[in-house]
Amino acid sequence: MALGRAPFRPPHCPNPACGFHRDPRGWRFKRAGFYTRRARPRRIQRYRCLRCHRAFSSQTFSPTYWLRRPELQTPIYEGLMACAGFRQLARGLGCSPSTVQTHAARLGRHALLFLQAHLPSRVTEPLVIDGFESFEHSQYYPFHANLAVGAESHFLYAFSDAELRRKGRMTPFQKAKRARLEARFGRPDPRAIEHSVAALVRMLAAAGEDLEIRSDEHRAYPRALRRIEGVSIRHRVTSSKAARTTGNPLFPVNRMDLLLRHGGANHKRETIAFSKRRQSAMERVALFSVWVNFQKSRSEKRRDATPAQVLGLVDHRLSTREILGRRLFPTRVPLPEPWERYYESRIPTRARRCSVPRSRRYAA
Template identity: 50%
Template structure:
């Protein structure tokens, strides 16, 4: 609960000039209070004198407009502990839809929370990139989660997504079914991996003159690396090489393992696979914040987190600290494709309706 002396730091109305001018003096007045059915029961209200928008202490809380505000930290913990949405719903005694929406809210919050802490700082040392292969809806719709990790600190800085065409061993029925689906929905963009890696490098290498990129021998990585405006030394390690601590791609292999270890939707042979790529990206944002700021880099208890080794935080954060204040998207310059993830604009081909995030007041 916010103390009585708490003052709103800026106007929450994105169309007001006092929304982005954080830290300056802006005219607001107190405007009474209202009572609600969950703690804290008394919520103070305010009004902006400039745009006349009324708001409350809740407007600055991540639980803004939630009927069950208490579940958010627990949904965060269970999402990163390999629980599926229905398992979380059962554990918390809420409807599965409630968990779906809470995960979406946490994912959007984590996208902004990471950008706020990281600040798109140029990488320290080499960067390893890789595509984690998983799928949405059914195994006929595989996709890559393209990830970038800084080798020296293990800092998971950014991710993008790329749809793929199903390949590998298939039965005759599976081959026919793939053809039927492609006739109906069209073939996935064959350049999606190139585009996903270009977007990834565009953000991670912004403002960098020279860098070392480590990756496996995926042919789609060469083009974006060659075309980058940054001078890149590309170190290629065969994906067939033994994946141990001596492998040059150890950090990114470890991150892949970490994502699969902590995310129910990326486990092998699971029934909790992602039904939409959009939701998989939101869950990945939660994993990113958890990995960088809440977990020790090594097994040693109390050891530094990747964010501490990277020098963007000075101590390990708790879930409550991450969720302490609502983040407002208009105060960020959301890099592509994270603006798509925030708006829920990633479309699942197999679905006729892809619900987007279009709420006007809640986020």
């Protein structure tokens, strides 16, 4: 597609119903003319599958398919990694905040597939888990992004979300407001953390294997781990009062919390760039995971290998071009729960009843 690269060859049939979608061995297709578009490159090669006769183009395999401003994808990815808010990015790029939002959601979905496609087949190190606290819509709607981080590699293996009830010190006015909101929109499941952490560990626990889980003394964690069947789990608890030094067994996840808070404008305390919806917050966690696993050194000072290199998943630090080089298809990379729900935009925001699942909207 771009100059200086090998000529594009469609890797498989894009039609999920075609036998050559998942397994392209023996696949044949033919060239079928060109079409022109407003964005560069203007001339796009078309093809046709000789089995199912589906027409497609080189664009079908680009993560920018159907986007009106494909040239914005890389700058938006890099802007989001550099902690910019949607409005800030929109101003800098000369587009509307809703365009940035469309791109960010697309990038988040790509990140979920990218992560799943590159996960190691089994976990061979202890996992450190913790809940990263943020909020959606307003401070009345806190949630946890639960993270599972490799104790040695610092690879961020998985994440899941849990809606929480607002707790802590509140003025009488705030208490009354919470009661009003809860009467109107309902209350989160009091076992949300338990369910969410069980889902998190289930994503990584292959039946019959041993897993060591490290965490703080949160009471929901032992209950969550008891829900997981067929895996022998050793649970090592460290007090959250222990000094937060590099020697702390929870250091890998404490570091991840810091990076996430530092790297995303939506998670800063007292920010006005907080996520309006948990859905988009989880998309950003997915993007953050790609960056932290495949692009960022474990130690910024030493500029050493990325976590993915430490695990032997790749042999070099990936460039943004490599990460965004090829569209991934959910029909070829099945996602586990809850990532499938994130992909399909099925995370409701309690205070915004109108959040429409993506599948019911027209496109992309």
